[in-house]
Amino acid sequence: MKTVIVIGAGPGNGYEISKRFGQEGFQVVCAARTQETLAAVITELKEAGVEAVGVECDASRKADIASLIEWTEEQYGQVDVLVYNASxxxxxxxxxxxxxxxxxxxxxxxxxxxxxxxxxxxxxxxRKDGAILITGGGAAMQAIKSLPGLSIGKAGVRQVTHMLHDTLKEDGVYVGTVTIAGEVKRGTALDPKNVAEAFYQLYTNRNEVETVLSAD
Incomplete structure (x- = not known):
């Protein structure tokens, strides 16, 4: 069984990404900053027929991320897919x-x-295998003046993703990003389910570094 870690496993994109991979037979490790968030997500996943475990992790702390990955490797042998969805x-x-x-x-x-x-x-x-998937944002390409931190951060992580992709592609490791150009909202083109499907298609196809999802 392959293992996926979802860092930033909140009730929207994180939950749907976790469910999508879980439905494909992955062991799902959900990571979020608070136990309350994790408990709610794990409960919903179980109701959807997906078994998952939750690990508290503050994505701003290097030690937390290191502990999360070390724990996952100890429990399940290896990390096959890393999804970074924190912001x-x-x-x-x-x-x-x-x-x-x-x-x-x-x-x-x-x-x-x-x-x-x-x-x-x-x-x-x-192993010459594995995938690293990162949530991007349209603010990377068109800054949102009311969200300066997010705009700077998404621009930065977009460049990091492209550099990782170019660095690791010859080693059999896929790196990609879903750039969400708009507000994530259920019942729209940017429904979290559509975001999750875009992630899974990136993982499966591995033929492009970036998919842009827009509200249009």
């Missing part, structure tokens, strides 16, 4: 947002993704 939203004017706030968001959006990828990549390279 935060903080509305502010670019003229007023603090450096501390930008740094906090950058640590989660970019550095967390990079650190997680650096930890799983060596064993994937050795």
């Amino acid at each position: 935060i939203l903080h509305q502010a004017s670019v003229l007023e947002v603090s450096a501390e706030q930008i740094t906090k968001e950058f640590e989660i959006d970019v550095l967390g993704a990079l650190h997680a990828a650096q930890l799983v990549a060596p064993s994937m390279k050795e």
Whole structure:
């Protein structure tokens, strides 16, 4: 059985991504910052017929990410797919947002993704198999003035994804991103179910580094 870690397993995209991979027979490891979030997601997954385990993980803390990956490898042997879906939203004017706030968001959006990828990549390279999937945002290509931290972070993680893809593709490791260009909302083109399907298709096809989902 293959194992997927979903970092940022909240009630929207994270839940649907976890369910999509779980329905394909993956052992699902859900990671989120609070036990309350994990408990709700794990319960919903079980109701949907997907067995999953939850691990508390603050994506801004390198030690938490390292512990999560180490625990998963100890329990299930290896990480076959890493999904990095963590981010935060903080509305502010670019003229007023603090450096501390930008740094906090950058640590989660970019550095967390990079650190997680650096930890799983060596064993994937050795096996010449594995996938790293990262949630991107349309703010990477067209900044949202009320969300400066997110805009900077998504631009950064988009570049990180492309660099990882180019670095690892010759080693049999696939890296890709789903860029969500709009507000995720159920019942629309950007329904979390559609986001999850885009992730799974990237994983299955492995023929492009980026899929852009828009509300159009």
